[in-house]
Amino acid sequence: EDQVTQSPEALRLQEGESSSLNCSYTVSGLRGLFWYRQDPGKGPEFLFTLYSAGEEKEKERLKATLTKKESFLHITAPKPEDSATYLCAVQATGYALNFGKGTSLLVTP
């Protein structure tokens, strides 16, 4: 059975304090790994898609990387507006994305 595990469940950072979020997965035949950002009471917003080990994507202060077993979302010098829940999802066969439970990030001034 495909599994996606995100850690930590919650993370509190001070503004400017860089860190990484982890998404480990077990899936047969990975077709894509997706990162989303979700603000409270809103739908998830697409950030990145990664397709193969070694691939990296960047957007502003965020950088996503992928290995054969896990993905990291690196946050460099975060700001309070980066506070949100970050969701990881994998796609194997078919149309369904299998989502992790997310990491709730709080960045304090």
Added chain:
Amino acid sequence: SQTIHQWPATLVQPVGSPLSLECTVEGTSNPNLYWYRQAAGRGLQLLFYSVGIGQISSEVPQNLSASRPQDRQFILSSKKLLLSDSGFYLCAWSPDRGNEKLFFGSGTQLSVL
């Protein structure tokens, strides 16, 4: 540009009452459409997806049903709500076949009392 509309934003319904949530997509044709549910402490759970008008696939057997009467309209329904149906319901669409980058609506917070 493409947009997705989902309503209502919040809904409070008694147990046993019917449900109808609607989602429409603008600016694209023949999208893949999805209904997800997000419960507290759990990941997003795929409920239904559709690759075309009248084509519905169910991922989880439950008290809910879905319909796609038009190309860009997706409806989630129930004849009799249960307490366990409470949650945050999200509609999503994807433009590509096989590359399921999803774009989500703003969600409906459903409370069944």
